[in-house]
Amino acid sequence: xxxxxxxxxxxxxxxxxxxxxxIVFVLxxxxxxxxxxxxxxxxSEEDRLALVAAWGLDQPWYLQYLRYMGNILTGDFGVSYRYxxxxxxxxxxxxxxxxxxxxxxxxxxxxxxxxxxxFAALRRNSLPDFxxxxxxxxxxxxxxxxxxxxxxxxxxxxxxxxxxxGSGGFSHLILPAVTLGTGFAAELTxxxxxxxxxxxxxxxxxxxxxxxLSEARVVLRHGLANxxxxxxxxTSLHAxxxxxxxxxxxxVFSWPGLGQLVVQAIYxxxxxVIQIAVFVITIMALTINLATDALYRxxxxxxxx
Amino acid sequence: xxxxxxTASPPPRRRRLLRSLLTNxxxxxxxxxxxxxxxxALGAEHLAPLDPLRRNLSLKLLPPxxxxxxxxxxxxxxxxxxxxxxSRIVFGARTSLSVGxxxxxxxxxxxxxxxxxxxxxxxxxxxxxxxxxxxxxxIPTMLFMLVVALVAGxxxxxxxxxxxxxxxxxxxRIVRADVLGVKEMDYVAAARASxxxxxxxxxxxxxxxxxxxxxxxxxxxxxxxxLAESALSFLGFGIQPPEISWGQMLSEGRQYLATSWWxxxxxxxxxxxxxxxxxxxxxxxxxxxxxxxx
Numbered sequence: 001x002x003x004x005x006x007x008x009x010x011x012x013x014x015x016x017x018x019x020x021x022x023i024v025f026v027l028x029x030x031x032x033x034x035x036x037x038x039x040x041x042x043x044s045e046e047d048r049l050a051l052v053a054a055w056g057l058d059q060p061w062y063l064q065y066l067r068y069m070g071n072i073l074t075g076d077f078g079v080s081y082r083y084x085x086x087x088x089x090x091x092x093x094x095x096x097x098x099x100x101x102x103x104x105x106x107x108x109x110x111x112x113x114x115x116x117x118x119f120a121a122l123r124r125n126s127l128p129d130f131x132x133x134x135x136x137x138x139x140x141x142x143x144x145x146x147x148x149x150x151x152x153x154x155x156x157x158x159x160x161x162x163x164x165x166g167s168g169g170f171s172h173l174i175l176p177a178v179t180l181g182t183g184f185a186a187e188l189t190x191x192x193x194x195x196x197x198x199x200x201x202x203x204x205x206x207x208x209x210x211x212x213l214s215e216a217r218v219v220l221r222h223g224l225a226n227x228x229x230x231x232x233x234x235t236s237l238h239a240x241x242x243x244x245x246x247x248x249x250x251x252v253f254s255w256p257g258l259g260q261l262v263v264q265a266i267y268x269x270x271x272x273v274i275q276i277a278v279f280v281i282t283i284m285a286l287t288i289n290l291a292t293d294a295l296y297r298x299x300x301x302x303x304x305x
Numbered sequence: 306x307x308x309x310x311x312t313a314s315p316p317p318r319r320r321r322l323l324r325s326l327l328t329n330x331x332x333x334x335x336x337x338x339x340x341x342x343x344x345x346a347l348g349a350e351h352l353a354p355l356d357p358l359r360r361n362l363s364l365k366l367l368p369p370x371x372x373x374x375x376x377x378x379x380x381x382x383x384x385x386x387x388x389x390x391x392s393r394i395v396f397g398a399r400t401s402l403s404v405g406x407x408x409x410x411x412x413x414x415x416x417x418x419x420x421x422x423x424x425x426x427x428x429x430x431x432x433x434x435x436x437x438x439x440x441x442x443x444i445p446t447m448l449f450m451l452v453v454a455l456v457a458g459x460x461x462x463x464x465x466x467x468x469x470x471x472x473x474x475x476x477x478r479i480v481r482a483d484v485l486g487v488k489e490m491d492y493v494a495a496a497r498a499s500x501x502x503x504x505x506x507x508x509x510x511x512x513x514x515x516x517x518x519x520x521x522x523x524x525x526x527x528x529x530x531x532l533a534e535s536a537l538s539f540l541g542f543g544i545q546p547p548e549i550s551w552g553q554m555l556s557e558g559r560q561y562l563a564t565s566w567w568x569x570x571x572x573x574x575x576x577x578x579x580x581x582x583x584x585x586x587x588x589x590x591x592x593x594x595x596x597x598x599x
Binding site (some may be wrong): 015016019021022023027030031044125136138140141142143144145146147149150155157240241242244245247251252262263266267268274277278281282286 | 316348436437439440441442443444445446448449451452453454455456528532535539540541542552555559562563566567569570573576577578582584585588
């Protein structure tokens with residue numbers, strides 16, 4: 001998976017996006033006629049039918065599909081029922097907040113997992129190592145949104161240290177980012193520990209030790225550099241889950257990102273917004289994969305060229 | 306996993322499995338936790354001290370019994386409508402386990418069928434199934450579940466369908482990979498040469514040899530699914546009142562966080578404990594049956 005050229009990876013976006021568009025169409029088609037939700041209650045049946053005809057909702061599914069694909073290819077995603085404006089800008093303006101939160105979650109996860117994983121590996125089978133293992137299992141078992149609620153309770157309600165909802169300065173980002181990051185931190189810690197342990201048994205590490213290098217240098221330069229490759233793979237795979245986790249975390253903290261928008265759009269059946277959001281989030285996920293591929297080349301020079 | 310008894314014939318596989326479980330503390334803990342939750346779920350009517358749906362607004366938001374102002378009849382306190390939290394958590398166990406088990410059964414079945422099909426058929430069928438899986442992996446599962454929930458509606462049965470429709474992917478990938486490995490084995494070629502039909506081949510020679518990783522993945526999936534159920538119910542797309550779900554209790558409790566911490570705390574502990582039991586048991590199963598998956 002890591003040997004592909006960026007261009008080929010980019011080309012692989014196409015079938016994935018096509019199938020995603022197909023899935024979205026089927027789901028939208030199956031949700032049925034949204035016209036009843038959209039027009040005022042006192043509108044006549046004739047008005048409703050006129051609207052249905054104007055949107056082509058009375059046509060057979062294959063014509064609706066052609067129309068849908070035509071609209072996507074020309075960048076016309078329709079109007080948001082709820083906001084009454086073009087849906088695309090409504091979605092686009094939410095992207096930065098979600099990116100900020102996801103990046104924050106990633107940073108929190110790495111800040112926790114890297115030192116903890118290294119420590120656990122170097123003190124293998126010690127009491128702290130077992131304690132760390134126990135905490136990581138617990139971290140995987142806790143529902144993310146509940147962690148968020150508990151953080152709000154302790155740091156927002158009891159200690160009053162940080163704001164508990166909305167967005168603004170850096171202080172608003174702390175709790176949501178920690179919430180999003182903890183679950184992933186648990187998995188990453190376990191992975192860094194096990195891959196570092198594996199690497200430290202390798203011949204080149206023994207050679208480095210035999211050369212008389214300091215233990216710190218052996219661990220950092222020879223051990224960690226190689227142990228990080230699976231960690232990067234996992235981070236890339238998990239970034240997609242992190243985007244999904246942001247949906248729930250944003251709702252808990254009223255964070256004005258894509259997740260909150262999607263959840264509200266689903267409550268109100270705002271189909272145009274839902275469709276674009278699915279595409280945008282998928283493209284974000286694919287882009288993260290692409291970025292990881294590039295990162296591999298930096299970490300592992302064998303893949304460059 | 307060392308056999309202490311030096312018997313002439315090895316003990317049957319099932320007994321060995323049990324013995325290895327009993328020597329693994331984490332595995333025993335997982336089994337004990339899940340046993341307890343299962344017991345609570347099955348006997349909810351007898352174990353819950355009060356009717357979980359009975360409202361009593363004069364007793365709303367009572368703190369747990371051991372705190373000042375608590376009432377000994379309401380062990381974990383009451384929610385905003387004066388319903389007994391402990392009784393609601395007891396009944397919530399039933400929802401979590403039934404949704405968890407049903408959704409995993411359904412998604413494992415889909416995953417097994419599509420994984421077998423992709424692995425055995427190869428060619429275009431395989432390519433098509435893998436392309437769909439790639440696309441599904443590119444959409445965050447949570448987002449996908451929400452969009453499917455839009456179509457399926459909310460409630461117990463739609464929830465099972467929503468979760469199953471989005472969680473078969475991991476299972477299908479593992480089954481396919483296993484089938485591709487087993488298919489090339491000599492004994493499969495021998496069975497094929499001696500005239501075994503495709504169905505007999507799968508049932509008698511392929512399936513038994515891919516079963517262990519399938520069981521491990523399915524077990525661990527129960528935890529994932531219980532977390533998904535609670536998140537969907539939390540967002541309001543899952544279990545609807547008067548049905549009781551821990552996720553939905555959490556979303557109610559969140560509104561009273563400033564005054565009544567217990568309403569949102571105890572259901573979360575219940576979810577964590579259940580998922581912990583699944584993970585501990587699943588990890589042990591994995592170490593024992595299929596260490597490659599670690």
